[in-house]
Amino acid sequence: MKKRYPTHVSLLLRLVKGSKHFFILSILFAWLTSLLDLINPRIVSFAVDSVLGTASPQLPGPVLSLINRIGGPDMLRSHIGYIAGLVIVIAILAALTRYTFRMMTAKGQEVMLKSTRDLLYRHIISLPLSWHNKNHTGDIIQRCTSDVDVIRAFLSEQLINLVRMTVQIVLAIIFMLGISPYLTLIELAFIPIIVLFSLFFHVRIGASFRKVDEMEGQLSAVAQENLTGVRVVRAFGREQYERERFEKKNEAYTGLWDYLMRLLSLFWATGDALSGLQTLFILIAGAHFCLNGSITVGGYIAFLSYSAMIAGPVRQLGRVISGMSRAGVSIERLQYILNSDPETEIEEAAAAPLEGDIVFDHVTFRYGPDDAPVLNDVSLTCKAGKVTGILGSTGSGKSTLMYLLCRLYDLPENGGEIRIGNQRLSTITRESVRSQIGIVLQEPYLFSRTLGENIAIAGLTATDHDIREAAKIAVLDDTVNHFSKGYDTFVGERGVTLSGGQKQRTAIAQTILRNTPIMILDDSLSAVDTETDTRIRREMDQMDTSATRILIAHRITTLMHADHIIVMDQGRVVEEGTHQELLEHNGLYRKICDLQMPETGREP
Ligand SMILES: Nc1ncnc2c1ncn2[C@@H]1O[C@H](COP(=O)(O)OP(=O)(O)O)[C@@H](O)[C@H]1O
Ligand SMILES: [Mg+2]
Numbered sequence: 001m002k003k004r005y006p007t008h009v010s011l012l013l014r015l016v017k018g019s020k021h022f023f024i025l026s027i028l029f030a031w032l033t034s035l036l037d038l039i040n041p042r043i044v045s046f047a048v049d050s051v052l053g054t055a056s057p058q059l060p061g062p063v064l065s066l067i068n069r070i071g072g073p074d075m076l077r078s079h080i081g082y083i084a085g086l087v088i089v090i091a092i093l094a095a096l097t098r099y100t101f102r103m104m105t106a107k108g109q110e111v112m113l114k115s116t117r118d119l120l121y122r123h124i125i126s127l128p129l130s131w132h133n134k135n136h137t138g139d140i141i142q143r144c145t146s147d148v149d150v151i152r153a154f155l156s157e158q159l160i161n162l163v164r165m166t167v168q169i170v171l172a173i174i175f176m177l178g179i180s181p182y183l184t185l186i187e188l189a190f191i192p193i194i195v196l197f198s199l200f201f202h203v204r205i206g207a208s209f210r211k212v213d214e215m216e217g218q219l220s221a222v223a224q225e226n227l228t229g230v231r232v233v234r235a236f237g238r239e240q241y242e243r244e245r246f247e248k249k250n251e252a253y254t255g256l257w258d259y260l261m262r263l264l265s266l267f268w269a270t271g272d273a274l275s276g277l278q279t280l281f282i283l284i285a286g287a288h289f290c291l292n293g294s295i296t297v298g299g300y301i302a303f304l305s306y307s308a309m310i311a312g313p314v315r316q317l318g319r320v321i322s323g324m325s326r327a328g329v330s331i332e333r334l335q336y337i338l339n340s341d342p343e344t345e346i347e348e349a350a351a352a353p354l355e356g357d358i359v360f361d362h363v364t365f366r367y368g369p370d371d372a373p374v375l376n377d378v379s380l381t382c383k384a385g386k387v388t389g390i391l392g393s394t395g396s397g398k399s400t401l402m403y404l405l406c407r408l409y410d411l412p413e414n415g416g417e418i419r420i421g422n423q424r425l426s427t428i429t430r431e432s433v434r435s436q437i438g439i440v441l442q443e444p445y446l447f448s449r450t451l452g453e454n455i456a457i458a459g460l461t462a463t464d465h466d467i468r469e470a471a472k473i474a475v476l477d478d479t480v481n482h483f484s485k486g487y488d489t490f491v492g493e494r495g496v497t498l499s500g501g502q503k504q505r506t507a508i509a510q511t512i513l514r515n516t517p518i519m520i521l522d523d524s525l526s527a528v529d530t531e532t533d534t535r536i537r538r539e540m541d542q543m544d545t546s547a548t549r550i551l552i553a554h555r556i557t558t559l560m561h562a563d564h565i566i567v568m569d570q571g572r573v574v575e576e577g578t579h580q581e582l583l584e585h586n587g588l589y590r591k592i593c594d595l596q597m598p599e600t601g602r603e604p
Pocket of ligand 1 (some may be wrong): 133167367368374392394395396397398399400401
């Protein structure tokens with residue numbers, strides 16, 4: 001598939017789609033500000049020369065003719081207040097344009113940040129599960145926060161500053177040339193030296209910043225993992241070990257900052273010395289020119305102002321240029337996300353009701369191209385409206401089979417076919433499939449909301465009564481009534497305040513509430529006791545539904561009453577039949593049954 005954002009520029013253009021005009025305005029106002037800033041020293045220099053009266057003021061022709069028209073320098077000399085007023089007016093104008101420039105930059109970056117976050121989030125949730133499996137959550141979040149911020153800084157600080165400073169420096173040089181070409185030559189001789197010097201340092205500083213970033217990532221990864229797994233750390237008495245691991249990282253992190261700070265200090269100190277040297281040269285040469293009359297005192301003062309005005313920008317130019325490489329890395333990290341292909345549907349895919357038998361027809365599936373097949377030529381049928389039990393040891397591929405049924409993963413070509421009532425599953429849209437299948441996952445995930453909100457997570461319109469009814473069938477109601485806040489009990493992050501069995505029953509209640517045409521319980525009764533297990537199944541049998549049900553378990557008692565039982569081992573179907581038939585068959589099922597309930601097994 002064609003890449004959406006093949007180049008850095010194409011991605012940047014997409015990111016500034018709604019904010020471009022703010023950035024363009026901000027650059028225009030920045031230029032205007034530079035121009036206004038540059039005018040004032042010339043006015044001051046004119047004032048000095050006029051008052052001293054030692055030399056005719058050095059001004060461009062059109063400005064001089066304007067002054068002559070309003071009465072000449074003599075008039076201005078007697079009304080020096082006008083000049084002061086002009087200086088103030090220009091300063092106020094410059095303040096206004098500077099304010100607009102900052103506002104436009106701020107506005108541009110906010111709009112850009114918002115649209116970038118939206119774009120990323122929308123894309124990330126559309127990416128297939130296989131993508132999420134191989135990318136770490138922490139890393140994805142880092143890309144959506146730090147990297148987005150680096151790009152923001154690049155656009156609203158570096159890029160704009162580069163354009164702004166270059167123009168400011170060029171304008172200042174033009175103004176300087178108007179005063180004295182020789183002094184300008186001295187100024188110019190220093191500029192490349194200072195820029196190169198600053199670039200040299202900033203390449204090192206940038207590399208060092210990158211190391212600091214990396215170490216910060218590692219440090220927060222250690223902290224995050226330990227905080228998430230705080231129970232394991234405590235239970236295994238690993239506090240000491242984990243603390244040392246953290247402290248070691250923390251020390252390395254501090255060390256890197258230390259080095260970085262020394263580098264920065266060295267840069268600023270040497271930079272100051274270089275600029276000082278430049279000023280010294282200009283001071284001496286300027287004084288010399290002043291004495292021999294080739295420039296006026298006012299011109300000399302103005303020149304020094306310009307030189308001081310661009311000293312900062314010249315030094316920052318190196319920093320801006322080196323900072324750009326950092327933005328390049330971040331752009332690539334976003335490209336990685338945005339160029340990943342989202343889940344797509346084939347052309348003829350459409351929504352359709354899931355009715356009829358579920359048929360797995362010679363299904364072969366592997367997770368990665370280099371992995372061994374997890375399902376190997378699996379063929380089985382789950383009869384419509386009946387309960388199908390699937391028994392198998394862990395890793396035999398039961399969950400994978402259900403993920404394929406929910407279209408969480410797609411079958412490859414030559415990987416067989418899944419049909420529901422003679423319709424190929426791949427021709428029914430994912431949205432339609434998933435909305436009609438209720439699956440209780442093996443490891444239920446609860447959100448940090450209330451218990452009631454968790455049960456109603458899929459059925460947005462559920463009333464308290466509906467939630468209660470679903471909880472009753474899942475044999476959760478009695479338990480909840482013991483909680484002081486009932487269904488308003490907050491379940492904590494990932495449901496930490498609930499026991500394994502309570503979490504499972506909450507997840508079952510979610511699925512019961514949805515009341516979909518297909519219901520799957522994937523090992524969902526493993527953490528409840530046998531008695532509750534029986535009660536839940538009995539309640540579900542009495543539900544007013546014709547749903548096709550699939551019950552996965554490794555406890556025989558959970559699925560012995562199913563209409564049809566399939567026994568899986570190592571990605572293959574090894575036996576199938578009813579409980580009775582399987583016992584008579586005397587195979588794997590019988591063996592497991594003998595182990596789990598010896599008394600039943602012996603007397604079928
Ligand atoms: N996301 C995944 N990526 C790679 N391998 C996986 C993934 N999920 C499961 N597997 C592998 O597939 C096999 C079957 O897993 P699963 O379907 O969960 O089995 P069961 O549900 O029967 O215990 C296991 O060997 C497991 O290691
Ligand atoms: Mg499983």
